[in-house]
Amino acid sequence: MSVNTLLARFLVWRIRHINNKNFVLLLSGLIGMLSGLAAVTLKSAVHFIQQQLTGFFHFGFPNLLYITYPLIGILLTVLLARYVLKEKLGHGVTDILYTISKKSSLIRRTKMYSRMFTSALTVGFGGSVGLEGPIVVTGSAIGSNVGQLMHLNYKKRTSLIGCGAAGAIAAIFNSPIAGVIFAVEVILSDVTIASFIPLLIASVSGQLVALVLLGEEVLFSFRLEDPFQAADTPYFLLLGAVCGLAAFYFNRIMWAVEGWVGRIQEALPRALMGGIGLGLIIFIFPPIYGEGYDSIIAMLSGQDEVLLSRSFFFGELDSVYVVLLFMLGVLLIKPVASALTIGAGGSGGVFAPSLFMGAVTGFVFARFINFVQVAGQVSVANFALVGMCGLMSGILHAPLTAIFLIAEITGGYTLFVPLMLVSAISYSVSSYFQRYSFYTKNLVERGDFIPYDKDKQVLRLISLEKIVETDFLEISPRASVQDLVGLVQLSKRNLFPVVDEKGVLKGIITLDDIREIMFDSDKRQTVIIETIMRQPPAYVQLDDEMESVMNKFEKTGAWNLPVLYGGRYAGFVSKSRIFNAYRTRLIRQQRE
Template identity: 55%
Template sequence: MAKNDLITRFLIWRLRHLSNQSFILILSGIIGVLSGLAAVILKEAVHSIQIFLTEDFYTEYANFMYILYPLIGITAAYLLGRYVFKDVGGHGIPDVLFTISKKNSIIARVKTFSRVVTSALTVGFGGSVGLEAPMVVTGSAIGSNVGSLVHLNAKNRTLLIGCGAAGAISAIFGAPIGAVIFAIEVILLEISTTSFIPLLIASVMGSLTSLILIGNDSLFNFNLTETFMASHMPYYLLLGMVCGVVSLYFSRMVRSTERFLEAFDNQSMKMLYGGAFLGFMVFFFPPIYGEGYNTLNILIEGNPAEILETSPFFSAFDSPYLFLVFLLLIIVLKPIASAITLGSGGSGGIFAPSLFVGGILGFAFAYAKNQLGFHIPLPLAHFTLVAMCGLMSGVQHSPLSAIFLIAEITGGYELFIPLMFVSAISYLTTSYFQKDSLYTLQLKDQGKTLESSRDQELLSLINISHVIEKDLHPIHPDARLSELISLVKISKRNIFPVVDDSKHLRGIITLDDIREIMFDEAKQNTVLIRELMHSPPEILFTTENMQSVMDKFEKSGAWNLPVIMDGEYVGFISKSRIFNAYRNKLIRQKLGQRN
């Protein structure tokens, strides 16, 4: 009670002394700091666990603990999520998108900390997923719950969710511009100019929090020494197309693997088989362990031989072609490993795996070309980074986020031209065959959909039960025309549902159907309603969403359609009623934006 009184007094003070815009700016800074702090805690926890588990491993021996670690991590994460937090891991960013679209941007409070713990265990013990998605969930949950605490509306809660996502990504990568664009391109989709400032503040505060707590300890530590050459552009064109194809493979393999795991009804068997299979993949291909960013740093720094040293099979060979086979197998296996980690009960996301696969692909592309020895040599670091951008663009359908994120983590804009080029080519190649991002496809696999436009978003807010009209007079199919005439005299509508004793809709009658005979006294007493009725052009059900309702109106060309619930007639819906409800929602949304 005392807590509620304190919040109430604060809100009253705020209304008197702070405008809504100023209040949002202050909240965005606070959320940026909290999201940055959560990102630092998660990143340091994962690195500490990994160092503790693997620092005594010898490169000259097979390290069999690689087989066991993922199973332990996935099991611990699932049990904590299932029985302690009541928040099992899985897809992070898709769930945030669905919450914004369908749940008025209200995220459960437990998500402000649950994913930090379960993701630390999953990734720290070798789960082949990334920390970015859990941090986006955590930051978004912080934004949503802060907004709910101070009684903000859904529109402002959504903006604070974007602030939390921007603060988390900025803290992880040290890329404030890329983080803002990611929040706009992936999380918020639509944003006004005034909403852009809070995202900037949150992103900057998240990055500053990370800098203050851990300094310049970024995910990628390297300096580009080679310059961009226009003569490399034909190779970047080819790389962009290859990135698009691999993006398709990545998305489809993740979804196929997840569907395969869903066939296991027993969660214990799912964790056992999934964890064991993942462990064996990590044992033979140690770069698959965890996020994999350390492997990319090794490649970018020009020490590719180091990634073979921990493999019990490939370390015995010293052949550039076998090394290429090793890299290609990692590209093939990483999406499977990521899907197994998530599908078995682990917590994480595919953000980092897509960057990892892109980096390996870019390095392998340039390395293979240089081994052939024709034309000019290609810079390995450049192609590694640019391909990371290409995969992120193709898998997540976020080309701008990919461009600015990689540009910032390289410490400059030396690669801006090839980043833009490869991102565009990869996106075009992928979207030609697959219109939706992996996040959207994962939601569709769960039977969930997102609104692709503001019109559809507003329609989704209209409850079908609120627009049903029940002022139409039903008539029995065995009634005579004279009884219908009596209803016409008192009805304000020109359509009459024909309903039997069991409340089943048998058909409809309109004034046009009886206009020519309604004044014929002989027919009034002899013609039955069942002889005049006809089927409606479409039937609506109370379980349908409003987009489906509008599709039926469009297809049928009707202005009024009957509604059925559990097989019984309940009323009609008219286009004009829907348009009126839509207009009211639009007015309320605009008033909410002004406030």
């Protein structure tokens, strides 16, 4: 018995015995577990690769292999993606949002594993990006493909994509609440109670898989030791503004450097240039190697020797100036390193870089305050953790995810007040300079993503090709009005396209244009169509977006507009047909 036959029998049995709501709940748990397993596998693989490559490095001296490792990783990633997987890499979460918006949430099957292989090579060999983006892509692809396999509709497929993302984040950080909120804030734009429950199940399932397989071995966590001091509130307010500016700096440098690297057309020269540049940066600033979570732990624990290890500055541990300047250099160069990694062809995300940048921002901020001794000493660990929240909020435009992620990482809500303050301020400052998040900016500018606009989202789901009307009778521009009168008797329309022998639309004729002539027998024979036809107020291209089509209707006040395809006449589109399609689509969404 074939697999397709078994699947068909299962689907028939499912329809008879399990309703859609309960079936989605079961699938959400399965997707959460698979996403958690993928997260554990990728994390373990990257840690193993990094240990094999750098475990023998001398603690106190720089190592020239830092220059070569990133280059090797990027080259291997490019070759694997191009010649084996045949897939174009980039920012994974951005691709997921594009797929939801423009491709009916149908993610390619290969993405269930491709990003795991490519990101393991990139990050394992020192690429300065994170694994969260690739894992979110993997989990989302699992959700989409399970939905396709079970013949679920667009809305349920999209919900399962969110389940995959929630399970992945929960597994990586041991933070189920943050996983759910990330799916709601970043991936899904329309969440109801019915779709919220599957996210909870998937998130918990992903976390449980990670806990069973790994415990606390590779999951990033930190236990707070210093309490929150209300007297530090003014400093936290200032830190929020600094984080907002740092987030804006990160985004601008990332886009600029990626654009500059992207000008190199050939893949291998681009990989060579980006890999060498990244290797030189890591050689000077070793904390930038890989995701950077070891450096974050060092900052939280006050281990300056770990931060300066394997660098030229290891012998200057006693100098506060050197530590501050070194970490400030790390802060400024980190976006360049991340952009070189992705722009050169590497695979990874900006989730971990945003946390790393935030920790460095909070660390430098607190150490500077303690150095100048304005008023007492502040907790460097607390400011570093809150800085992580601030940068994530500003870069990803996900303030709630940032708050709950740090709260769960620290195992409590001791810092909840400063987390809320810094997250809100950073988000506000970053949004002032850059309206859209790192994930959505390019999509919005291309018109491929419309956040929080239900009307435009429904319009995007309407296919112009499916509502074009082709029952208008055509007339040649050289024909007479007498010929047109014959068509009037046959047609149920009062509008006639004037089309030449090549299929090119020359104009239009309406009954009002010939009303006086059609009752004059002499003029009917002598008046030629091209002498009385007129031009339509606007033209619609068959590949136009529905938003553009509606704008043309609003500007012209027309009820029907001609549609062209490849310069030739294809039919007409009417307001009434669009309104009917809009209403049908809206009713279908509400039922789903």
